[in-house]
Amino acid sequence: MVNKSEDFILLTGRSNVQLAKDVAKLLGQKLHEPISLFSDGEIRVRVPVSLRNMHVFIIQPTAPRVNDSIMELLLMIDAAKRASASEISAIIPYFGYSRQDRKEMPRVPISSSAIANMITNAGATQILTIDIHSQQQQGFVSIPWDNLYGSYALLPMIKSLKLKDLVVASPDKGGMIQATGYAKLLGADGVALVYKERDVAVNDKSGTSAMIGKVKDKNVLLVDDIISTGGTIVNAAVYLKERGAKSVRLAIVHGLFVGDAIEKIKNPVIDEIFVSDTIEQRSEVKNIKKVKIASVAPLLAEAIKRIQTGQSISRDLIL
Amino acid sequence: MKIFSGSSNKLLAEKLAQNLGLELSEIEIHVFPDGERRVKLNDIVVDEETVVVQSTATPVDQNYIELFFIIDALKRSGAKSVTAVMPYLGYQRQDHIFRDGEAVSLQVMIGILESMGVNKVIVLDLHTIKIPEFFHIPIDHLSALPQFAKVIKENGWDSDSILVSPDMGGLRRIKEMSEFLSGMSWIATVKDRNLDTGEITIEKIESSVSNWSMENLKGKRALIVDDMASSGGTLIESAKLLKKSGISEVYAFVTHPIFSKDAPKLLQDSEITKVFVTDSVYVSEEKKFPKLEVLSVAEMIAKEIKD
Numbered sequence: 001m002v003n004k005s006e007d008f009i010l011l012t013g014r015s016n017v018q019l020a021k022d023v024a025k026l027l028g029q030k031l032h033e034p035i036s037l038f039s040d041g042e043i044r045v046r047v048p049v050s051l052r053n054m055h056v057f058i059i060q061p062t063a064p065r066v067n068d069s070i071m072e073l074l075l076m077i078d079a080a081k082r083a084s085a086s087e088i089s090a091i092i093p094y095f096g097y098s099r100q101d102r103k104e105m106p107r108v109p110i111s112s113s114a115i116a117n118m119i120t121n122a123g124a125t126q127i128l129t130i131d132i133h134s135q136q137q138q139g140f141v142s143i144p145w146d147n148l149y150g151s152y153a154l155l156p157m158i159k160s161l162k163l164k165d166l167v168v169a170s171p172d173k174g175g176m177i178q179a180t181g182y183a184k185l186l187g188a189d190g191v192a193l194v195y196k197e198r199d200v201a202v203n204d205k206s207g208t209s210a211m212i213g214k215v216k217d218k219n220v221l222l223v224d225d226i227i228s229t230g231g232t233i234v235n236a237a238v239y240l241k242e243r244g245a246k247s248v249r250l251a252i253v254h255g256l257f258v259g260d261a262i263e264k265i266k267n268p269v270i271d272e273i274f275v276s277d278t279i280e281q282r283s284e285v286k287n288i289k290k291v292k293i294a295s296v297a298p299l300l301a302e303a304i305k306r307i308q309t310g311q312s313i314s315r316d317l318i319l
Numbered sequence: 320m321k322i323f324s325g326s327s328n329k330l331l332a333e334k335l336a337q338n339l340g341l342e343l344s345e346i347e348i349h350v351f352p353d354g355e356r357r358v359k360l361n362d363i364v365v366d367e368e369t370v371v372v373q374s375t376a377t378p379v380d381q382n383y384i385e386l387f388f389i390i391d392a393l394k395r396s397g398a399k400s401v402t403a404v405m406p407y408l409g410y411q412r413q414d415h416i417f418r419d420g421e422a423v424s425l426q427v428m429i430g431i432l433e434s435m436g437v438n439k440v441i442v443l444d445l446h447t448i449k450i451p452e453f454f455h456i457p458i459d460h461l462s463a464l465p466q467f468a469k470v471i472k473e474n475g476w477d478s479d480s481i482l483v484s485p486d487m488g489g490l491r492r493i494k495e496m497s498e499f500l501s502g503m504s505w506i507a508t509v510k511d512r513n514l515d516t517g518e519i520t521i522e523k524i525e526s527s528v529s530n531w532s533m534e535n536l537k538g539k540r541a542l543i544v545d546d547m548a549s550s551g552g553t554l555i556e557s558a559k560l561l562k563k564s565g566i567s568e569v570y571a572f573v574t575h576p577i578f579s580k581d582a583p584k585l586l587q588d589s590e591i592t593k594v595f596v597t598d599s600v601y602v603s604e605e606k607k608f609p610k611l612e613v614l615s616v617a618e619m620i621a622k623e624i625k626d
Contacts, residue, residue, distance in 0.1 A: 034420070040549050040577055041377045042410055047420035064354045071380040074431075079422035097355055107360035109391035114435070118387070121434045122427055229352050259352035 008055040008308050011047065011080070013072035016280040019093065020059040022297035027304060034079065035072055043068070045075045051083035057304050058088065058124075062096035062115070063279040064256065070096060070115060074122045081123035089307060090124040093278035093296060094254045098133035099226070116140040128303060130278055130296055131225045131253040134174075146313055148303060150225075150253030150276045153294040155185055157274055158221065158251060165246070167192050167218040169211075171236035175224055182223050182251065190214065194222075194236040216244035227252045227275070229259035234267055241269040254278050257285050265291070320624075321364055321398075325373035325389060327382045328601040331406060331617055332372035338621030348385065356381075358388040365397035370624060375409030375428075376577050376600045383409060383428060390435045400438040404620060406599035407547075407575050408442045414450055429453050441623055443599050443616060444546050444574040448491060459623050463597045464492070464544070466614050467572040468499035470595060471542060476570065477501070480540040483508060485557040487524055489545055496544050496572075497527060504528050504535075508557065521560035537565035547575040548596070551582040555589040562590050575599050576606075576613070583608040 010031045012020035017033065024031035034047045058080065060073040073090060080088045100111035112133075119127060120141045127145040132138070138145040169192040170179035176193055183191045192213025220240050224233055227250070237248045248270055255275035257265070262284050265273060273291045275281070285291055299317060306313045321344045324332030329343075336343045344362035351357065371393065373386040386403065393401050413424035432440065439457045442450075444464075451458045471477055482505035484493040493505045504527045511522040523531050541561045548554055548571075558569040569591045576596035578586075586594055587608040596602070597616045 038412075039579065040379070042379050042413065043424070044413070045422040045424075046418060049420070051420075065380075066354050067356075067378075067380040067384040070384060074427050075422040075424050078424070078427045079420060082416065082423065083420055100355070100357060103395065105359065107362075107364070107392055107396045109358055109388040109395065111355075111357070111388050111391070114387055114391040117434065118431050121430055256353045258354075 007053070008057060008304075009047075009049065009051055009085075010304075011056060011058045011076050013058075013060040013069060013076060015063050015069040015072070016059070016061050016093070016277070018280055019061070019277050019295070019297055019300075022295060023059060023300045023304065026297055026301035034076060043072055043075055045072070045079045047076075047079050047083060051080055051085040053084065053086045055087045055089070055308055056080040056085040057091055057307075059091045059093070059300070061094035061278055062092055063094045064096075064258065066096040070118075074118055077119065077122040077124050087125045088123055089126040089128060089304075090119055091128045091300060091304070092119075093130045093300065095129045095132055095137075098137060101134050101137050110140075112137055113140040116145075126307070128307070130276075130299070133225060146303070148296075148299055148313070148317060150278065150294075150296060151182060151185065151251075152299045152317065153276050153296045154251050154253070154274050155182075157292055157294050158186065158249075163219045163221075165189060165218045166221060167213065167215055167245075168221045168223060169194060169213065169215065169236070169240060171222055171224055171233045172196060178225065179223050182221065186221070188221070189218065192220070192240075194239055196232065196235075211239065211243065215240050217246050219247045219249070220245040221249050221251055223251045225252070226254045226256060227261065227265075228256045230257070230261035230264040234264045234270070237270050238267065247271045250274065252276075255281060255285065257282070262288070320368045320370065321362055322370040322372070323360065323362075323389060323393070325371065325382065325385050327376065327385075328372060328374040328406065328598070330601055331374070331598045331615070334598070334615055334617035335370075335372060335404070335621055335624075338617050339624060346389070356385055356388065358385065358392050360389075360392050360396060363396075364393055366399050368400045368402070369393050369398040370402045370404060372404045372406075374407040374600050375405055376407045376575070379409040387431060387435060390432070390437060394436050401436065402439045402441065402624065403432060403437050404441045404624075406441075406443045406597075406616060406620070407577065408445060408450070411446050411450060414447060414453070425450070426453060432456075441620060443597070443620075446488075446546055461616070461619055461623060462495075463574045463599070463614070463616055463619075464496050465499055466597070466616070466619070467544070467595060468496065470572075470614065471500060476540055476542065477503065479538075480542050481505060481536065483541045483543045483557065483561065485543055485545055485553045490525060492546065493544055494527075502527070506531070508560075510556065510560065519560065521557070521564055533564055536561065538567055539565075540568045540570070541566045543569060543571045543591075545571070545573045547577055548573045548582065548586075548594075549577045550579050551586045551589070554591060554594070555585055558590045568592050571595065576602050576611075578602065578606050582606075583611070586610065
């Protein structure tokens with residue numbers, strides 16, 4: 001007999017070993033770390049156990065250093081394929097380059113699509129992400145692509161605060177669907193939108209301009225999928241405070257915290273920051289008192305269990 | 320025809336463009352604070368034959384991903400064809416499964432290039448001659464050896480010299496080099512440790528000289544030929560042992576200068592008189608050293624593209 005329900009293998013690269021360890025622990029499964037490096041920086045993969053007829057789950061957020069993380073993922077998929085794995089699930093809690101998901105100007109690549117296709121061509125039979133930047137990306141490839149939500153991890157923390165007069169806000173137009181979802185699940189009084197005009201020709205310059213909604217004397221929860229340098233969301237927080245918000249909290253799934261993000265988020269207009277561990281958090285972030293980290297490990301462990309045993313993951317896991 | 324360069328070896332790309340009578344087409348490669356790159360072609364490529372130059376040496380992953388994005392942009396923007404000039408092909412040493420459970424990294428890279436619709440690949444001095452067989456698209460495998468042979472002749476080193484391969488893997492290369500130099504004698508060597516004294520000497524494994532004796536090395540000039548140098552260790556050790564065996568002078572001819580941080584100093588301080596490399600991999604100013612001489616392969620690649 002092959003393909004017994006317990007016959008699955010967990011692999012991880014170097015991008016978020018702690019998260020993979022936490023998932024493995026919850027599943028009571030051994031975690032393999034098959035990556036090493038040659039002296040010239042080339043990645044070497046070697047899986048030390050037999051994978052024949054096994055369902056292989058590779059946990060690897062393609063987080064900074066993003067290009068190395070992508071390559072590690074591709075090479076692990078290749079190793080699993082060559083070792084006759086029956087199925088290869090690429091578990092990519094944070095999907096790098098997902099903001100380059102369209103031709104926003106002429107003669108640019110659709111980088112996210114290129115990466116998704118590399119993952120498929122390398123031999124993945126399934127992709128699982130958390131809060132992919134735009135859902136249309138699931139259509140870049142023809143293999144199953146499930147997308148889960150970090151809100152599964154973040155919401156219990158936020159609910160426990162029992163905030164009254166709550167308004168959920170989005171720091172940009174694209175985030176309104178997410179904000180509306182959070183508002184519904186938290187029973188908020190309403191939603192608000194702080195919007196900006198971003199000129200794509202001048203790369204990553206954020207500017208706050210105006211807002212829709214009422215925030216005066218409200219406890220505001222600003223939600224977003226990714227925080228990078230923090231420019232957009234911190235500007236929005238300052239703006240909301242100027243508009244009379246009683247408190248401002250941030251709920252963000254993917255915390256990149258690059259550039260001078262750490263300085264920016266220390267701004268006292270922000271009361272608390274909820275972020276998940278899809279990206280491994282450095283101690284400089286963890287040591288900030290108002291930063292609360294919620295783990296997506298239980299969500300991933302449950303998803304892996306359900307994929308492995310052929311149960312629905314949309315039921316219960318997608319809030 | 321339009322020619323674009325990735326960020327790994329712009330110098331070679333510029334020379335290549337010059338040799339083709341073209342200007343490098345403008346490309347923006349923006350690096351975001353999180354390390355993601357965004358490529359933007361600032362030249363129209365609709366219905367154009369295009370060439371992209373990228374050496375996928377260290378940092379290998381970044382260089383590969385950048386190359387893939389440039390190809391994606393070229394294809395989506397209507398380029399008629401894409402030729403990838405990859406003077407150094409990263410991951411080429413991972414060309415088969417050495418031990419169970421490994422990836423064949425080179426095959427992954429080739430698979431991506433092919434699935435993205437690259438029409439042709441131009442490479443230089445691959446580690447093994449089998450690699451072109453892995454490609455399903457046309458591949459031109461060029462060699463710097465004729466250029467090295469020219470230098471040897473120009474300097475009058477084609478007499479009183481012997482060609483040396485520092486390991487067994489370079490056997491094919493050394494035989495080929497000998498042909499370019501009207502059958503210059505050669506040896507392929509291996510290091511040998513005397514188990515009693517611990518002394519390391521150089522041993523011949525194969526040679527063009529019948530009735531070989533180590534005496535043949537005495538007073539000769541050694542010309543070491545290899546495909547790549549990273550730490551420089553192999554070259555340096557080999558030169559030391561050759562000197563010990565009575566060789567008067569050592570010159571090294573290495574196609575790909577993938578120098579590690581310490582390699583330039585170690586090579587400068589070694590018993591090698593001069594190290595010849597090509598510009599297949601960009602050598603930064605900090606990595607240049609007095610004994611180094613860089614030969615350009617731009618003209619040869621340009622000729623291949625024109626044909």
